[in-house]
Amino acid sequence: MKSIYAESFLEKSNEKALDLEHRRKINFNIGKYNAVVPKGLAQFTNLEVVREMAKNRKWEAIEHLDLYLTKFEEKITKKGAKVFWAEDSEQALNFIGEICEAKNCKTIVKSKSMVTEEIHLNNYLESIGVESVETDLGEYIQQLDGESPYHIVTPAMHKSKEDVAKLFSEKLGTDINLTPEELTLVARKNLREKYTSAQIGISGANFIISDIGGIAVTENEGNARLSVSMPKTHIVIVGIEKVIPSINDLGLFWPLLASYGTGQQITVYNSIISGPKQPDEVDGPEDMYVILLDNGRTELLANAKSREALYCIRCGSCLNACPIYKNIGGHSYDTTYSGPIGSVITPHLRGMHDYKHLSFASSLCGNCTAVCPVRINLHELLLENRRESVVTGESDYSEKFAWKIWKQGSLSRRLMNQGNAPIKNWLVNKMFKGWSAQRAPLDFPNKTFNQLYKQAQKK
Numbered sequence: 001m002k003s004i005y006a007e008s009f010l011e012k013s014n015e016k017a018l019d020l021e022h023r024r025k026i027n028f029n030i031g032k033y034n035a036v037v038p039k040g041l042a043q044f045t046n047l048e049v050v051r052e053m054a055k056n057r058k059w060e061a062i063e064h065l066d067l068y069l070t071k072f073e074e075k076i077t078k079k080g081a082k083v084f085w086a087e088d089s090e091q092a093l094n095f096i097g098e099i100c101e102a103k104n105c106k107t108i109v110k111s112k113s114m115v116t117e118e119i120h121l122n123n124y125l126e127s128i129g130v131e132s133v134e135t136d137l138g139e140y141i142q143q144l145d146g147e148s149p150y151h152i153v154t155p156a157m158h159k160s161k162e163d164v165a166k167l168f169s170e171k172l173g174t175d176i177n178l179t180p181e182e183l184t185l186v187a188r189k190n191l192r193e194k195y196t197s198a199q200i201g202i203s204g205a206n207f208i209i210s211d212i213g214g215i216a217v218t219e220n221e222g223n224a225r226l227s228v229s230m231p232k233t234h235i236v237i238v239g240i241e242k243v244i245p246s247i248n249d250l251g252l253f254w255p256l257l258a259s260y261g262t263g264q265q266i267t268v269y270n271s272i273i274s275g276p277k278q279p280d281e282v283d284g285p286e287d288m289y290v291i292l293l294d295n296g297r298t299e300l301l302a303n304a305k306s307r308e309a310l311y312c313i314r315c316g317s318c319l320n321a322c323p324i325y326k327n328i329g330g331h332s333y334d335t336t337y338s339g340p341i342g343s344v345i346t347p348h349l350r351g352m353h354d355y356k357h358l359s360f361a362s363s364l365c366g367n368c369t370a371v372c373p374v375r376i377n378l379h380e381l382l383l384e385n386r387r388e389s390v391v392t393g394e395s396d397y398s399e400k401f402a403w404k405i406w407k408q409g410s411l412s413r414r415l416m417n418q419g420n421a422p423i424k425n426w427l428v429n430k431m432f433k434g435w436s437a438q439r440a441p442l443d444f445p446n447k448t449f450n451q452l453y454k455q456a457q458k459k
Helices: 004-017 020-041 047-063 065-078 089-102 114-118 121-127 137-145 161-172 180-197 223-229 247-262 297-301 307-311 317-321 339-350 367-371 378-391 397-410 413-417 421-431 449-458
Strands: 082-086 107-110 131-134 200-203 207-209 214-219 233-239 269-273 287-293
Touching: 004 020, 020 247, 020 317, 047 065, 047 247, 047 307, 065 082, 065 207, 065 287, 082 089, 089 121, 089 200, 089 233, 089 287, 107 121, 107 180, 107 223, 114 121, 114 233, 121 131, 131 137, 137 161, 137 180, 161 180, 180 223, 200 223, 207 247, 214 223, 214 247, 223 269, 247 269, 297 307, 297 339, 307 339, 307 378, 317 339, 317 367, 339 367, 339 378, 367 378, 397 413, 413 449
Parallel strands: 082 287, 107 131, 107 200, 200 233, 233 287
Antiparallel strands: 207 214, 214 269
């Protein structure tokens, strides 16, 4: 039986694919991205060698994940931070709820973090009476609009400046004719007041640095620094796959992430945080908690063929390169992680039955693999997911029957030569509606290759 998530995906993607205004906005913004990325990549004298080095370092980290994570815990604990290991989102949320209760927290400021979206943190905080404020401008816009992030790196990519001006006018009472610069100043003023009143600041982490026991946070607005330094308590929520062996690896990963993520040579703010305020320091949080989230990642780690998906550094380049994403947008996927990387990892993180359809929502053009900074073979992993869905029994009877008939026909020259094109077209396009429902109809030639070959031989 088709999952409700598959039905929702088809409904939303069909709607967005026909929305020309939506396509105009997203292609305009991706076009701006495509114009600047070559400038960022120009800093590398041999890009392919750099990509291979990055893949090898992530291979090292993931293959020895237990060692690097325990080393990280040992190092950061010595600096006074407390580390929690969360098997799933429920455990992570419970940890955060306990901290909020202990700190008598009423307001939280939160920097951009896809992991917090993954565990639906804002909904949970609202349920326990804690105000959670997104401080990244794109996330702030999406929170005002009641929407989830549209893109891994650019949360409000699908909105034009006119859309944002209208939203601010409706929600904040501003003039609808404000320029982007003026809108940014409005958001800045509102958020500055939240930084000073919040009891807890929450962040994700771009990288977990094993050898020094620190986390690395990359951003362009400075909001993450304010979120983690002004409140008295700092909570980090990060997926266990974000670990890198050494601080020296940042010299490799920071420029790669910037170039592929936004086209910069390096992002504006790059912070390394290795614990709460020390006795000889004058500022910073008094307490620091790090929640290391599994939430299905070890299941993916156990899969020898698909575990390289854990190398992902969340640059978003595969989304910008994907012809499917550029037509249906981020919200059609109904997942935290959209685009090619989301289609690869979501069936493993959230269940093959509910999300196998994402791995079929691909042209298999390989463009995602071509642009991945750590050279994840994304299009091959999409095929592997398809194979795995069949092996685990997720194919329905009609699909199995259709492929059985196709296989028998393809292996029999006699059957292939029988029937003219109209009969074959009717057989495939009318009988097997599962194939033609989301694809252009097949149009068989009047003569098979075998027949053409024999005809040529006679001549």
